[in-house]
Amino acid sequence: MIEVNDIHKSFDDAHILKGITTSFQKGKTNLIIGQSGSGKTVFLKCLLGLFTPEEGTISYDGKIYNDLTDAEKRDLRQEMGMVFQGSALFDSMSVEGNVKFPLEMFTKQSKSEMQDRADFVLKRVNLVDAHHKFPSEISGGMQKRVAIARAIVMNPKYLFCDEPNSGLDPKTAIVIDNLIKEITEEYDITTIINTHDMNSVMEIGEKILFLKDGLKAWEGTNKEIFKTDNETVTDFVYSSDLFKKVRQMYIEERN
Amino acid sequence: MKSLILKEIDELIFGSLGIIIFISFFIGAVITIQTALNLTNPIIPKYLIGFTARQSLILEFSPTFVSIVMAGKVGSYITSSIGSMRVTEQIDALDVMGVNALNYLVFPKIIAMLFYPFAIAISMFVGISGGWIAGVFGGFLTSADFVEGLQLDFSPFQVTYAFIKTLVFAFVLATVPSYHGFYMKGGALEVGKASTTAFVWTSVVIIVSNYILTQLLLGQ
Structure with missing residues (x-):
């Protein structure tokens, strides 16, 4: 489990993360969504320990990252797996x-x-x-x-994925999503996925964190995201006609 | 780490021998021909052609000029390979795994470049051989004159001086391009720009350190 408590991160004059508090459960696929520039990548890099927040704490199964020694941080890094957007395989x-x-x-x-x-x-x-x-x-x-x-x-105890299905055809994207979900459950890993893909949100989003302008705008599950009245979320998630229709059908079905 | 070092030796040193041998042979030949064509006074002995070729090649051409060429060949390879790793997040991948990326990528290159003096020794030998072939077979002087010139006033310290310079240049060739590759930002276009900048700065550092080392080691 990863717990994030009020983290702030700035670059020069730009205040990117403005106090995010959340937690990511073990054995679940946790998704971070939000528009480009909302701070998703910076947030993910803070979780990976690549960026150090100026304020706030991140704890991994109770171990607060900033309180660890360099050797303990190295050990923790070895408990993390990362899937980069471009795969980042060694050529x-x-x-x-x-x-x-x-x-x-x-x-x-x-x-x-x-x-x-x-x-x-x-x-x-x-x-x-x-x-x-x-x-x-x-x-x-x-x-x-x-x-x-x-x-x-x-x-690893923690698996991080930065847009794991960007650049993939829809069928392969679903295969990758399902693979990540299966592995998460099979090995009881805390998985955090940074994504723009609404199919992933609907399919595997056991917990969804929606970021906007460096703040947590909403969090919930893939079932709750259908029901939410939060306009910021609905404007983003249901920006395409297809998803608008899907949501409409869902609401009509419920009624 | 051992396999990485061996891979870098193969890439940086053995991979450069072809161009080093090619350039050294023809520059040695041209130095000899130019010297022969400019020594028209019959009072000046012919063996000075061999002497000039030796001094030019050992003192400056092989250590310095070849290093400038290597700044282009090896330097741009180092910058672009590390820079591409930065662009494609491979360096971030190393960081996330807890690998010291700077040490992992640069240290083997520094160690590999310790073998650079061997390449320069080959350059000296091939350059002088090129001079001998061009001088003798071009009819500018006899083989005996050339060899006499090679042996004239020979001071072993000149070779030591050349190898001290070479070791410093080897360090520069491994580190300056690595710095430009490792700390570059941007995309593919910036990798190209970083390679060019690395070549310029490596050349500048080599030229300036050449002056300083020459003053320190040979100056009165």
């Missing part, structure tokens, strides 16, 4: 090399143990024939799956 390494990388850096496993673990996670993300291919030789969807495999290879 110079094969798929297998990318997945084994954290194991080689941080564990004392034998080569065969590392191989077994890499094979296992690659199989878990349904990639069995791409071990020796390089990132440039595989599709965007496969790259995302490799990124997920690399993120979970160390059995």
Whole structure:
């Protein structure tokens, strides 16, 4: 579980995060949504420890990040997995090399143990024939799956995803969403996803945090988001005609 | 880390040997021909052609001129490879994993560049060989004259001086482009700009440090 208490973050004169308080539950897919420039990425980078908030605290299962020593912070980082928007796979390494990388850096496993673990996670993300291919030789969807495999290879407690299905076709996007949800439940991970994709919101948003201008504008579940009367949320989530119609049908059905 | 260092040695040193050998051979040849064509006074002995070729190549061409070329070849490779990693969030990925990205990316390059003096030694040898071939087969002087010139007033410290310079330039070649790649911001266009800036600054630092080192090591 990750608890965020009144965090503020500024860059020069720009006050990006203006006091966000929330919590993210273990074993659930938590989504952060909001318009571009609402502070989602800065918030996610604060959660990852890449940015240090000027005020407020972030605690990971009770451990307050700012109170940790450098060594403890390094240990905590090894409990985090991250899936970047562009996958961020290492170009110079094969798929297998990318997945084994954290194991080689941080564990004392034998080569065969590392191989077994890499094979296992690659199989878990349904990639069995791409071990020796390089990132440039595989599709965007496969790259995302490799990124997920690399993120979970160390059995992380916390999984962060920055727009995991951007640039993917709708079908592959659903596959990636479902994979993240399955992994979250299977390994009881605290998963936080930064997304613009309303399909993800509806499908896997067990908790949704809506940010606007660096503030928490709304939070709830994917079921609650249908019912909310919060105009800021509805203007953003139901900005397309399709979603407006879907919501209308939902409301009519309820009535 | 060992495999990373070996990979960088292969990329930065062995990968540069072709261009170093090519340039050194022809510059050595041209220095010899130019010197021969300008020494028209019959009183001046022919062996001075070999002497000039040796001094030019060992003292300046191989350590300094080749390093400027390497600022373009190795420097732009380092900046663009690290810069591309920055743009594609690969450096952020290292940070998130808890890997010291600066150490992971730059340290192997610094260690690999410790082998740079070997490349410069090859440059000196090939340059002098190019001078000998151009001088002798071009009919400008005899092989004996060239060899006599090579041995004239030879001071081993000149080679030491050249290798001290080379080691300093190797450090500059590994670090200045790495800095520009690691701390760049923006996208693909900025990677190109960072490579150009890195080349300019690496060249400037090499030229200035060449002056300072020459004054310190050879000045009275």
